[in-house]
Amino acid sequence: MDVLQLLVSGLANGxxxxxxxxxxxxxxxxxxxxxxxxxxxxxxxxxxxxxxTNAEYMHLPFWLAAPLAIMIMAVLGYLxxxxxxxxxxxxxxxxxxxxxxxxxxxxxxVAGVIWGHEPQTLASPLAIGDLRLGGVVLGxxxxxxxxxxxxxxxxxxxxxxxxxxxxxxxxxxxxxMAAYYMGIPVKRVQGLVWGLSGATAAVAGILFxxxxxxxxxxxxxxxxxxxxxxxxxxxxxxxxxxxxxxxxVIEPFASRYFAAGYSQIAPYALLLIVLVVRPHGLFAQxxxxxx
Amino acid sequence: xxxxFKTSYNDDIRLFPDRWVLLVYGALLALAFALPLLLDxxxxxxxxxxxxWAIAGLGLMLLTGQTGQVSLGHAAFLAxxxxxxxxxxxxxxxxILAFPxxxxxxxxxxxxxxxxxxxxxxxxxxxxxxxxxxxxxxxxVLLDPWTGGVSGKFPEMITIFGLQVERWTMPVRFYYLVxxxxxxxxxxxxxxxxxxxxxxxxxxxxxxxxxxxxxxxILRTKCKAFGLSCMITGWAGAxxxxxxxxxxxETFSLVISITLLMMIVIGGLGSIHGAFFGxxxxxxxxxxxxxxxxxVLGGGVAIPGLETGVFGMIxxxxxxxxxxxxxxxxxxxxxxxxxxxFARKDxxxxxxxxxxxxxxx
Numbered sequence: 001m002d003v004l005q006l007l008v009s010g011l012a013n014g015x016x017x018x019x020x021x022x023x024x025x026x027x028x029x030x031x032x033x034x035x036x037x038x039x040x041x042x043x044x045x046x047x048x049x050x051x052x053t054n055a056e057y058m059h060l061p062f063w064l065a066a067p068l069a070i071m072i073m074a075v076l077g078y079l080x081x082x083x084x085x086x087x088x089x090x091x092x093x094x095x096x097x098x099x100x101x102x103x104x105x106x107x108x109x110v111a112g113v114i115w116g117h118e119p120q121t122l123a124s125p126l127a128i129g130d131l132r133l134g135g136v137v138l139g140x141x142x143x144x145x146x147x148x149x150x151x152x153x154x155x156x157x158x159x160x161x162x163x164x165x166x167x168x169x170x171x172x173x174x175x176x177m178a179a180y181y182m183g184i185p186v187k188r189v190q191g192l193v194w195g196l197s198g199a200t201a202a203v204a205g206i207l208f209x210x211x212x213x214x215x216x217x218x219x220x221x222x223x224x225x226x227x228x229x230x231x232x233x234x235x236x237x238x239x240x241x242x243x244x245x246x247x248x249v250i251e252p253f254a255s256r257y258f259a260a261g262y263s264q265i266a267p268y269a270l271l272l273i274v275l276v277v278r279p280h281g282l283f284a285q286x287x288x289x290x291x
Numbered sequence: 292x293x294x295x296f297k298t299s300y301n302d303d304i305r306l307f308p309d310r311w312v313l314l315v316y317g318a319l320l321a322l323a324f325a326l327p328l329l330l331d332x333x334x335x336x337x338x339x340x341x342x343x344w345a346i347a348g349l350g351l352m353l354l355t356g357q358t359g360q361v362s363l364g365h366a367a368f369l370a371x372x373x374x375x376x377x378x379x380x381x382x383x384x385x386x387i388l389a390f391p392x393x394x395x396x397x398x399x400x401x402x403x404x405x406x407x408x409x410x411x412x413x414x415x416x417x418x419x420x421x422x423x424x425x426x427x428x429x430x431x432v433l434l435d436p437w438t439g440g441v442s443g444k445f446p447e448m449i450t451i452f453g454l455q456v457e458r459w460t461m462p463v464r465f466y467y468l469v470x471x472x473x474x475x476x477x478x479x480x481x482x483x484x485x486x487x488x489x490x491x492x493x494x495x496x497x498x499x500x501x502x503x504x505x506x507x508x509i510l511r512t513k514c515k516a517f518g519l520s521c522m523i524t525g526w527a528g529a530x531x532x533x534x535x536x537x538x539x540x541e542t543f544s545l546v547i548s549i550t551l552l553m554m555i556v557i558g559g560l561g562s563i564h565g566a567f568f569g570x571x572x573x574x575x576x577x578x579x580x581x582x583x584x585x586x587v588l589g590g591g592v593a594i595p596g597l598e599t600g601v602f603g604m605i606x607x608x609x610x611x612x613x614x615x616x617x618x619x620x621x622x623x624x625x626x627x628x629x630x631x632x633f634a635r636k637d638x639x640x641x642x643x644x645x646x647x648x649x650x651x652x
Binding site for chain 1: 421433
């Protein structure tokens, strides 16, 4: 029963990593850039929800505040692309990497100024109540996380595979020039992706905040989500989920069965092993460039 | 307007292109030597800090600016340099042996780590090195018997042939030590760029495909770049240990890695000047901010995270408007004066390239 409990709570944790990783993968899939600020996006989404919901701020009902926060984050993501990232079009990936890292710094600073550095809890209806199945105890928030993550992954997967916009996004990432010639408004499509990833980050943030306290440094969780995204294969949405689950599960098991220090190391050690053995992740399909 | 007329290959790779440049750098070095006479001890300490950051910047610049490999894990190598230096001295080695050896050890570790990392490109390498940076923190704690774990270590006083050097009581001597290391590292870097290896680095950065076609062994070159970069970083780490006076697992965190990368970007990627310009910004930004904050808000008002926030904003502005960094700006100003009536606005315009991925889905 002990193992089962560890497994289930690990899966719930892993789903949060998976959700953040989804945001990475979305952007990578559609713009071939990596948003190193995704974890901070998540933190910002959580704090916006908190600002709308909690009694000492706006005090809106949660079910109104949550969609509102998701929408705000989507708009923020779009605006960010419009005002900042658009101007990097045609520059090296390194520039985007460094820019998004810097963006993470700024977001953390701004959130710290607005909401303070103390850990706060979101007044979420999900935070109350447990679910008991046999001997396994699972918080309602954990259930919500798992359900929403699986739903989002399926939805986004279908979006990229079936819809015109999703295909346009993939085309725009594979060959920008050719996509442009085929009539795809590359920049606008990329802006939409940033919006979408902002919304995903907000969902992750709300679910994460329902599970426990948040403070501006929570965004550093994004680094663990990176490990998840890379383990899954950076270009694959189901891969992000699987990677997140692996990272989520490996942590409690490492801390249970090894010495204390090793649970921190385990996800990154796994990441390094995966990178060495399968440099493009478990679910990636890569074609080698010939010329 | 100065005209450099090159008649042979040797003219192209000379250490100093002409006498004027030699004179300028000679004057700069003389100024650096005379600095303790001009400044009081507090500012000497600050300049020492700048120089140490510059050495670390040179180390990362060799990898990121020259070879095009983004590393977010150089704090780990700073830590290796710092700890190996301290441990070697505790084992009884004199500083004069332990210090170079610490760099060499860091370099070897870097080259070994590079072997698996070499299979990774761009983003993947950045992420693998992030993992390295995060791992270093925990590994230092796990290696408690050697590293002192969370409680940390204090580096012993440096003794060079009976001459004692210490950061707090004798900042001037420590300054000269750091200056010597800086000059050696800079000359090493500059000469490396003149050598076939340095040119291979640039070839790998600009295009791996064409570098292979020219007969450059990509993996071996990257491995050497990693090793040499880590060697310089190791020395910087050892000096940082002395400068801080005490260090533990949290001293060399991921934030240091990121700061280092940001620093060379602000300074200007791929130039020696860039490392120094960036170091000046990183070392003096906190002071400037605290002075500004005092002027605007009055003293005593602390805003946590202000430094990193402002740092991030500066960086975003640089990436957007001056991708070549401070060095690029300086170059533009200089060339404007050199070409005075003939300088044109679009001389430095970057060519846009369109992206074509190797990924299927």
